[in-house]
Amino acid sequence: MRVEPLRSPVGLLLLHGFSGSTVSFSALEPALAQLGLLVQMPLLRGHGCDSPQALSGVTWSDWLKDASTALAELRGRAGSVIVLGHSMGALLALLLAAEQPEGIDSLVLAATPIQLASLLAPGRPLEVLTPLLGRLLRRWPLPRDYADPALAASDTGYPWVPMEALLSFLQLSVVVRRRLVEVHQPVLILHSRADRVVTPAAADLLASGLGTPKDQVRIAWFERSGHELFLDCEQDAVIATVLQFVHERISRPVDAP
Numbered sequence: 447m448r449v450e451p452l453r454s455p456v457g458l459l460l461l462h463g464f465s466g467s468t469v470s471f472s473a474l475e476p477a478l479a480q481l482g483l484l485v486q487m488p489l490l491r492g493h494g495c496d497s498p499q500a501l502s503g504v505t506w507s508d509w510l511k512d513a514s515t516a517l518a519e520l521r522g523r524a525g526s527v528i529v530l531g532h533s534m535g536a537l538l539a540l541l542l543a544a545e546q547p548e549g550i551d552s553l554v555l556a557a558t559p560i561q562l563a564s565l566l567a568p569g570r571p572l573e574v575l576t577p578l579l580g581r582l583l584r585r586w587p588l589p590r591d592y593a594d595p596a597l598a599a600s601d602t603g604y605p606w607v608p609m610e611a612l613l614s615f616l617q618l619s620v621v622v623r624r625r626l627v628e629v630h631q632p633v634l635i636l637h638s639r640a641d642r643v644v645t646p647a648a649a650d651l652l653a654s655g656l657g658t659p660k661d662q663v664r665i666a667w668f669e670r671s672g673h674e675l676f677l678d679c680e681q682d683a684v685i686a687t688v689l690q691f692v693h694e695r696i697s698r699p700v701d702a703p
Contacts, residue, residue, distance in 0.1 A: 456551065456696050457484035457524030461513055461535030463557075464615045465501075465588050465604040467494035470532055470676050474685050481692065484524045488516035490535075492611065498585070498604035501611035506618035513538040514546065521549045528695060530554035530688065532676060533644070534615060537622045544628035552695050553629070554688055556636040556675050560623045560655075561648040563641075568620045576616070579609070586612045591642045591672035594679045601674070626655035632662040634691045636675055636684060643673040664691075 458478050462470045468487040478485050491508045492501035513535075520527055528551050531539035536558040543550050565572040566579065585606045592598035633656060637649035653663050666687045671678040676685070 455525045456692075457486065457520040457527045458692070459513075459517055459520050459527050459529045459539075460485065460487045461529065461531040461538050462487070462490065462493070463531075463533030463535050463603075464611075465493070465498070465607050466533070467602060469494075469602050470674070472677075473681055474530075474676050474688065477685050477689055478692065481689070481696070483692070483696070484520060486516050486520045488512050490538075493604075498607050501604075502608045504611055505614040506621075509534070509618075510538055510541055513542060517542055517546065517550075525549075526551040528552050528554065528692060530556070531558075532556045533559055533673065534618065537618050540622050540626065540629055543631050544625050547630065550631055552632040552634070552691075554634045554636065554691060555652065556684075557638070557641055557644050557673050558635070558648060558652050559619050559644045560626075560652055561645045562616075562619070563643055563645050568616055568623075576613070580613050583609050585609055590674070592674055592678050593640060593670045593672050597674075597678055598672075601677070623651075623655070626652065627657045630657045630659075632695070633658050633664070634688070635663070635665045636668070636687065637665065638668040638671040638673070638675060638678075638680075640668075640670055641673050 460471045462468055468489055471487055475485050490512045492504035526549050529539040529542055536555040539553050539555060543553055561569060566576045586609050587606045590598040590601045635649050635652055639646050649665050653665055656663060668680045671680045
């Protein structure tokens with residue numbers, strides 16, 4: 447976890463994805479810090495360890511608690527907070543916005559997994575088989591989704607996860623989808639049409655399901671990147687899009703939405 451020591455009018459809470467770590471934001475975090483903003487990146491429970499087995503016994507409630515704790519700490523140092531989440535981190539950002547709207551200025555949601563590409567995922571044709579697989583299998587492989595194979599080879603995320611942790615992650619996606627209407631903050635959605643983990647349709651489902659006024663929901667599409675938007679071949683464009691949104695939020699008149 448990294449927390450800048452100086453107080454700022456706006457803070458950035460960065461939430462990484464399932465099986466990943468704060469390494470996902472290794473290029474984004476310095477760019478945000480250059481704006482003079484507080485940046486906090488909690489390492490969610492069970493992640494960033496030597497073995498994926500560290501996720502055993504960890505549930506989505508634990509990840510939400512970790513994110514909530516980090517939000518409370520950051521709000522003690524910043525007047526308001528922009529929450530940015532990648533993949534599972536985006537799901538957690540949405541729950542924070544629904545449950546703790548006070549002090550959350552806006553959201554940046556990247557590759558939000560409310561509709562996964564896997565046919566075994568919630569809402570997909572083979573969903574009924576997932577509980578059976580959960581009883582039969584102890585672990586599930588997680589291939590890296592990059593457009594650039596060289597970048598995939600250097601990924602530090604877990605190559606597999608305990609099945610119980612995967613099932614909890616899937617449950618989280620269902621919970622969040624049901625609560626989208628409770629989110630009212632301005633939102634920037636980042637998604638790649640080449641994402642093989644989360645369907646491109648998920649971005650439109652997310653945008654249409656939010657309680658946020660439609661003129662405060664923006665989708666930024668990318669064409670070549672895989673699921674790892676902040677690390678793949680369009681990294682510079684993704685970061686530039688985030689910086690533009692953040693700059694707009696911190697530069698707007700005080701009484702503007």
